[in-house]
Amino acid sequence: MILSGKEAKLLSLSESLEGCQRCGLWEGRTNIVFGSGSPDARMVFVGEAPGYHEDLQAEPFVGSAGKFLDELLKEILGVPRDDVYIANVLKCRPPENRDPTALEVDTCKPFLMQQLEIMEPDTVCTLGNFATRTLTGRREGITKLRRKPVKVGALYVFPMFHPAAALHRGDLYEEVRQDFRSLKEFLDSPRPVDEESTQRELF
Numbered sequence: 486m487i488l489s490g491k492e493a494k495l496l497s498l499s500e501s502l503e504g505c506q507r508c509g510l511w512e513g514r515t516n517i518v519f520g521s522g523s524p525d526a527r528m529v530f531v532g533e534a535p536g537y538h539e540d541l542q543a544e545p546f547v548g549s550a551g552k553f554l555d556e557l558l559k560e561i562l563g564v565p566r567d568d569v570y571i572a573n574v575l576k577c578r579p580p581e582n583r584d585p586t587a588l589e590v591d592t593c594k595p596f597l598m599q600q601l602e603i604m605e606p607d608t609v610c611t612l613g614n615f616a617t618r619t620l621t622g623r624r625e626g627i628t629k630l631r632r633k634p635v636k637v638g639a640l641y642v643f644p645m646f647h648p649a650a651a652l653h654r655g656d657l658y659e660e661v662r663q664d665f666r667s668l669k670e671f672l673d674s675p676r677p678v679d680e681e682s683t684q685r686e687l688f
Contacts, residue, residue: 491524494603498596502576508592510577516543520572520600527607528564528672530554531597532647533615534575536582545571550649553661557648561665562672572600574619585615594619601640609640610668613647632667643668 488496499519505511518535521544530546538548546554555566575585575593597619601609611617614627620642621635630644645664650657 489524491603495520495524495600498599498603502596505576508577508589510575510579510589513580514577515540517576518543518545518573518578519576520570521545522566522570523568524570524604526568526570526604528610529570529572529601529604529606529608530610530612531616531620532571532573532612534573534582534585535578537578539573540578545573546648549652550647553648553651557662557665561662562669570600570604570606572597574616590615590619605639607640608643608672610643610645612645613650617642617644631664634671641671643671 499517502517502519505517518539522529532545535545536548536550538551539545545551554571558564558566558569574597575589576596577593579585579589609620611620617627617630618624621630621637621644623630623635627644627646631646633644635642635644645668646657646661648661651661
């Protein structure tokens with residue numbers, strides 16, 4: 486099978502991570518979870534880190550949160566999962582799904598940046614606090630930043646609640662759905678930028 490240029494570059498990057506021991510997470514992982522989806526996707530979703538099911542299957546967002554994400558993509562955005570690209574800040578699962586440490590984020594962030602550089606998407610949807618902070622540099626919580634597009638380099642970052650938030654807190658179910666409705670409005674309209682948008686280079 487002949488791979489496209491982007492496919493080949495992503496495969497090479499993925500292969501460069503085989504056996505990675507750059508941080509301590511390698512000791513507890515089953516698999517490295519690199520990312521999945523279309524290498525030509527104009528829209529990329531970035532979460533925090535793999536969970537239990539993702540670690541076992543080596544694919545991001547395959548647990549309950551992943552099923553909810555698939556539902557939101559289809560029902561609200563009208564796109565199948567295969568038309569977008571999905572990745573995480575971390576490529577290995579933290580023990581007991583704890584929060585990533587600053588060292589772990591700093592160690593793994595360059596690989597996410599390389600993925601984005603290869604794909605050159607128009608929009609990156611950051612799901613939750615860690616993904617949003619990693620890509621925007623902002624320290625405010627996701628509750629304040631969500632639904633406010635930020636221009637970072639040549640692309641737009643659209644912060645959103647993580648789908649898992651609705652699974653842990655039922656009162657956030659409609660809020661998560663509203664995030665996706667706002668994303669659709671953003672995608673369907675001329676690209677606005679929040680007045681405080683970050684203009685730094687992404688890569």
